[in-house]
Amino acid sequence: MSLDRSLEMSAMIPAQDLPGILSAVARGQTHATDLSREAAHALFAEWLSGHLSALAQGALWTAFRFKGESTDELLGFVAATEDSLTPLAPPSALRPVVFPSYNGARRHANLLPLLALLLARQGVPVLIHGTYGGIAADADLRLLDHDPSDRTTSGEILADLGFAPAASRHAVHDQLARHHLAYVPLDVLHPRLAAILALRRQLGVRSSVHTVIKLFNPFAGPAVRCAAVTHPPYLARMRAFFVAAGATALVLRGTEGEPVTHPRRRPALIGIEAGCEREWFPEDRTPLAKSPDLPADRGAPKTCQFIEEVLAGQRPLPSTLRDQAACLLVMSGAAPDLATACARIDHAQHPIRRRSR
CATH class of the missing domain: 1.20.970.10 (Transferase, Pyrimidine Nucleoside Phosphorylase; Chain C)
Structure with a gap:
């Protein structure tokens, strides 16, 4: 319409x-x-x-x-x-993967940027949108949802790795074309929606807009939307939405609300395509035999160091992130099946060079 x-x-x-x-x-x-x-x-x-x-x-x-x-x-x-949105042009024949990232990390390291970089290295266009790095003159619109002082956001981590927030729609297209990865503040991507989200600062509670930002597709063509929540009733609500919409999506219980699996325990990974659900991976309920190697703290410097070492093959990739990345590679069209996707991820680890800001 x-x-x-x-x-x-x-x-x-x-x-x-x-x-x-x-x-x-x-x-x-x-x-x-x-x-x-x-x-x-x-x-x-x-x-x-x-x-x-x-x-x-x-x-x-x-x-x-x-x-x-x-x-x-x-x-x-x-x-x-x-x-009400001027859609982004699809950057390639592959379905882009869209990550709404609005919570950040307070208790654990935010590994969504690691997941995004795993996909980008396979040529999958990845768009992350959130609240970090806004350009609006109004400070409330830059902060949008809540005070980020006690959180480590995906935008902050990516900026430290050299992927600066896109300041315009042209910059989004450019970053996707050059790096297969772009982070865009919501007030750049959809200023009208950002203005509504900013009400959280005055009203103190979440509402429908917090669900909408996890569901909308900013591209002109099909995209893989990766949506996560913390509370099970909202998970069922999102699954019902994507089925009714006939959309392509990966739905999961996220880590602190971020659309990334917890590195210690994999949630159920539910894929939805053309109105049909498929459980790519069931919830892992087995006892944890060994705690995975994780960042020393949730701050951006240690998280960036961990991400670089994983991508360089110096630390093991948490198996839960590997599983999620494999699902998204298949859903984007970059791999024909899970076995092929896992093999590509396992053989793609090499050093990342930080880019200038």
């Missing part, structure tokens, strides 16, 4: 209709009424347009926080998001 059509649909929800919408969705989990896909699309298009008052935005944010989103509502919200 075109942006003009999206804005036309947003006119279906004038300000005087918002009380009726809020009356339907703000009755809690037991008595609330779900919106249709079309109504959800129109509502979120209006929100993205910036036409809703601060009072209405806060009310909707809180209402959906308590109610939760139905599959049709998520389909409408995500469709409105994609309609």
Whole structure:
């Protein structure tokens, strides 16, 4: 659907209709009424347009926080998001892999950049979007979601490795073409969505937009979306969304909310393609015989050192990351099967040279 059509649909929800919408969705989990896909699309298009008052935005944010989103509502919200976005051009014949990275690490090292580099070395285009390195003049839009002072973000780690955040859409295309890897702040990728996400700083709780940023496809063609959550009910909700959307995605219980497997214990890795689910790997429930070799702390310097040593073959790659990378290689079209994907990963370790910023 075109942006003009999206804005036309947003006119279906004038300000005087918002009380009726809020009356339907703000009755809690037991008595609330779900919106249709079309109504959800129109509502979120209006929100993205910036036409809703601060009072209405806060009310909707809180209402959906308590109610939760139905599959049709998520389909409408995500469709409105994609309609209001100028999509990125696919950089190659392979499906790009998209990682939403908005939590960072507080307790363990953030190894999402390692996973991204494993894929990029196989020629798979990898796009990570998050909150680090924003360019907006408004400090709240640069920080977007929460204060990052106690977290180590994927953007920070990649910057230390020489992959600076893209400051424009042109830079995203350039980095994907040259390195098969780009990190882009949300306020560069989708400023309208970033403005809504920034409400977290004022309202203090998460809401629908935190789910939407994990689900939307920023490319003009098919992409492999890698989506992760911490709480099982949200995992089921994301799986239902991707099945209904007929999308290609890898869904998992992430590490501290980041879309990467925990290096000590592999969660179930569920692939979704053309509306069908496939369990690539089951959850690993076996007793841990030996703790894997991991970074000394979660800070960026030690994490970068660990990543470089793994890619150089000086440290073993955690098997859980190998499994996830293999799934994504197959889903992107870079490998015909898991056995081939694993073999390519095992033979690809060589030193990484830091790039100038």
